[in-house]
Amino acid sequence: MSVTGGEIKRVTTHVLHAMKERGEKIAMLTAYDFSMARILDEAGIDVLLVGDSASNVMAGHETTLPITLDQMIYHGQSVVRAVHRSMVVVDMPFGSYQSNSEIALKSAIKIMKESGAHAVKLEGGAEVEDSIRKILQAGIPVMGHLGLTPQSIYKFGTYTVRAKEDAEAEKLLEDARLLDQLGCFAIVLEKIPAQLAKTVSESIDVPTIGIGAGPDTDGQVLVTHDMLGITKDFNPRFLRRYAELFQVIGEATQHYIADVKDHKFPDKTEQY
Numbered sequence: 001m002s003v004t005g006g007e008i009k010r011v012t013t014h015v016l017h018a019m020k021e022r023g024e025k026i027a028m029l030t031a032y033d034f035s036m037a038r039i040l041d042e043a044g045i046d047v048l049l050v051g052d053s054a055s056n057v058m059a060g061h062e063t064t065l066p067i068t069l070d071q072m073i074y075h076g077q078s079v080v081r082a083v084h085r086s087m088v089v090v091d092m093p094f095g096s097y098q099s100n101s102e103i104a105l106k107s108a109i110k111i112m113k114e115s116g117a118h119a120v121k122l123e124g125g126a127e128v129e130d131s132i133r134k135i136l137q138a139g140i141p142v143m144g145h146l147g148l149t150p151q152s153i154y155k156f157g158t159y160t161v162r163a164k165e166d167a168e169a170e171k172l173l174e175d176a177r178l179l180d181q182l183g184c185f186a187i188v189l190e191k192i193p194a195q196l197a198k199t200v201s202e203s204i205d206v207p208t209i210g211i212g213a214g215p216d217t218d219g220q221v222l223v224t225h226d227m228l229g230i231t232k233d234f235n236p237r238f239l240r241r242y243a244e245l246f247q248v249i250g251e252a253t254q255h256y257i258a259d260v261k262d263h264k265f266p267d268k269t270e271q272y
């Protein structure tokens with residue numbers, strides 16, 4: 001963790017840019033609530049993404065589509081209250097930026113004002129150019145998101161690897177160059193071939209942050225609940241589980257239940 005003279009140095013867009021320049025990888029994870037964000041921030045994570053994956057992970061929806069702007073702001077506020085060092089990026093939910101750039105700007109301003117986050121993320125390339133331009137003009141940092149874009153799941157029909165064919169790969173590279181030129185401060189590359197992610201990362205100035213995009217992006221992101229093994233039945237090839245918390249929490253809960261039933265909790269030291 002970068003601590004100078006006892007003061008914690010906050011991660012900013014400039015810090016991320018400098019990390020790319022000196023070849024230091026960026027570590028990003030999702031967070032949706034105060035308690036988890038506090039653990040991840042204290043552990044030294046660079047960026048916390050308040051992802052619209054909250055729709056799946058926190059609310060149990062099948063897709064990211066149902067989550068609302070106000071719900072994203074609620075999650076964003078909870079995360080912002082917890083962090084001292086990490087940069088907090090809030091996902092713009094489906095419907096909050098696609099229809100026109102005025103609506104996009106209004107949504108982004110609402111997120112920044114009400115959540116206290118440091119940046120927004122939105123999905124897509126040339127299709128959302130006007131929205132990105134408008135948000136950036138207002139001084140709001142924007143993180144792009146290309147490749148598998150879960151808000152378009154009903155257009156694509158599956159969550160399989162994107163941009164395997166030349167035409168889609170070329171379009172993705174063009175979109176990445178466009179987002180770079182527009183002034184996005186970073187771009188998430190989700191579930192694309194590793195070689196394409198490498199080419200994109202070498203072709204643009206801003207950092208790329210990969211998920212299922214191989215080792216050559218400038219950073220990596222995972223959904224925290226997947227990385228910690230809290231989600232149970234999600235096992236894509238790109239996921240590495242660093243803990244098995246579904247099992248750990250389940251066993252602790254069974255232990256607690258048994259203690260209560262057996263009159264073992266609370267004991268004499270656990271009462272007044």
Ligand code: KIV
Nearest residue numbers: 030051052053188221
């Ligand atoms: O919503 C999310 O969690 C994301 C990451 C998978 C990048 O967009």
